[in-house]
Amino acid sequence: MRAAVVNTPGSTPVCADFPDPEQQPGRSPLRLVGAGLHHVVRGLASGRHYGSDHAYPLVPGVDAVARTGDGRLVYTGLARSPWGTMAEWMVTPFEVELPAGADPLAVAAGMNPAMAGWMPLTTHRKEAGELGTVLVLGATGMSGSLAVRAALSLGAKQVIAAGRDHEALERLRGLGAVTVPLAAAAPDARATALAAAVAEAQPTLVLDLVWGPVAEATFAALGKAGTDDGSASIDYVQIGSLAGTEAALPAALLRSRRIRISGSGAGSVSKAEMISEIPEIIARFADGTFDAPYTDYPLSRVGEAWAHRGHTRAVVVPD
Template identity: 80%
Template sequence: MRAAVVTTPGATPVCTDFPDPEPGQDRPPLRLVGAGLHHIVRGLASGRHYGSEQAYPLVPGVDAVARTGDGRLVYTGFARSPWGTMAELLVTPFEVELPAGADPLAVAAGMNPAMSGWMALAARRKETGGIGTTLVLGATGMSGGLAVRAAMALGAERVVAAGRDPGALESLRGLGVDTVELVATAPDTWAAALGAAVAEARPTLVLDFVWGPVAEAAFAALGTTGTDDGGAPVDYVQIGSLAGTEAALPAALLRSRRVRISGSGAGSVSKAQMIAELPEIIARFGDGTFEAPYTAYPLSRVGEAWAHEGRGRAVIVPD
C-alpha cells in the first residue's frame, strides 16, 4: 500500500510503498478518508513525545476518518505500531460512526484536539456533577478553542479564555465567554491580567494547553496573599506544553490554596476512557458546536503537509 513513511527521528515523511497492516481478528481493513496532522503526530514521529517507541521506519498518524467495506464513514485510531493512520489501509481496534451532517475532514482535523480538553472536562463533571468556572490557558489554539466550546456545551458556569491571538479572542467573545489577552511582548503583565480576570470568580478548573511561563503567571494569579479557608478547590490540569516544558511551582500556592495539579493525556487517561467519550464528542461536530478548519493534502504531498502552519490543521487524504 501507499503510505507516509518516516525512516529516522526528525525526518520529514515521504510517500512510498509500505507493507499492508497485519489483519486484526474479525476487523477487515478500512480505507483512509482523512488523517489529521496533530502536534502529537509530529512529536511521536520525531521521537520527542514521551509516548514514542522510537522504532523506525514507521507510518505516522494517531487517528483518522475512514470508510468501511460497506461504505460507512467512521472515526478510528490506535493502529498498532509501526502502522499509523496516514496510509491507504488501516487496521484499528475500534470504529465510531460519524453522525449525519458531519464534515469527515473536519472530524479528522478536530477530534484529537477536541478530545484533549473534553477528557478533563468530562472527568470533572463525573467527579463533582458539574464544571463550575473554567479558565482555559492557550484558548486561541485549536485545542484550547475547542475546550472553551466544550466547557460551554457541558454547562460551565463561567468560562475565561486566555491567549495571545486577539482575533481568535474576539471570536470567542462572540460565544459569550470572558477573555484575557496575553500580550506576546509583555509577559511580565500576564499574572496581573489573569489575576484581574480570576478575581471576579476564582476558577474551579484550569485547563492549561501551554505550560511554561504562562503557567507561572497563572500560579501567581491564583496565589494571592493570605490564606483561603473558604475558597473552592481548584483542579489545575496540564494538557499541553507549547510555551515550555518546565514551569516553577510556588510552594506557598500549594500550602495556601486547595489546589490539585494533575495531567491529562495518553497514559494518564486510558484508551478505554477515551473511546467511551468519542460518540459524544463526535456528535458536537455533527450539530455544529465544534468546528475545525483544515487544509487537505494528498499522501503524495505529505512533505508539504508536514511544514503546514496556521490556525487550520493539515489533513492527509488519499491521492
C-alpha cells in the same frame, strides 16, 4: 500500499510503498478518508513524544476518518506500530460511525484536539457534580478553542479564555467567554491580566495547554494572601506544553490553596475512557457546536502537509 513513511527521527515523511498492516482477528481493513496532522503526530514521529517507541521506519498518524468495506464512514485510530493512519489502509481496534451532517475531514482535523479538553472537563464534572468557572490557557489554538466550546456546551458557569490571537479571542467572546489577551505580554503583565480575571471569578478548573511561563503567571494569579479556607478548591490540569516544558511551582500556592495539579493525556487517561466519549464529541461536530478548519493534502504531498502552519489543521487524504 502507499503511505506516508518516516524513515529516521526528525525526518520529513515521504510517500512510499509500505507493507500492508497486519490482520487482526475480527478487524477488517479500513480505507483512509482523512488523517489529521496533530502536534502529537509530529512528536511521536520525531521521537520527542514520551509515547514514541523509537522504531523506524514508521507510518505516522494517531487517528483518522476511514471507510469500511460496506461504505460506512467511521472515526478510528490506535493502529498498531509501526503502522499509523496516514496510509491507504489501516487496521484498528475500534470504529465509531459518523452521524449525518458531520464533515469527515473536520472530524479528522478536530477530534484529537477536541479530546484534549473534553476528557478533563467531563472527569471534573463527574467528580464535582457540575462545572463552575473554567480557565483555559492557550484558548486561541485549535485545542484551546475547542476546550472553550466544550466547557460552554457542558454547562460551565463561566469560561475564561486566555490566549495570544486577538481575532480568535474575539470569536470566543462572541460565544460567551470572558477573554484575557496574552499577546506579547511581559511575565508581570500576564500575571496582572490573569489576576484581574481570576479576581472576578475564581476558577474551579484550569485547563493548561501551554505550560511554561504562562503557567507561572497563572500560579501567581491564583496565589492569595492569608489563610481563609472558604474558597473553592481548584483542579489544575496540565495538557500541553507549547510555551515550555518546565514551569516553577511556588510552594506557597500549594499550602495556601486547596489546589490539585495533575496531567491529562495518553497514559494518564485510559483508551477505554477516551473511546467511550467519542460519540458525544462527534455529535458536536455534526450539530455545529464544534468546528475545525482544515487544509487537505494528498498522500503524494505529505511533505507539504508536514510543513503546513497557520490557523487550519493539515489533513492527509488519499490521492
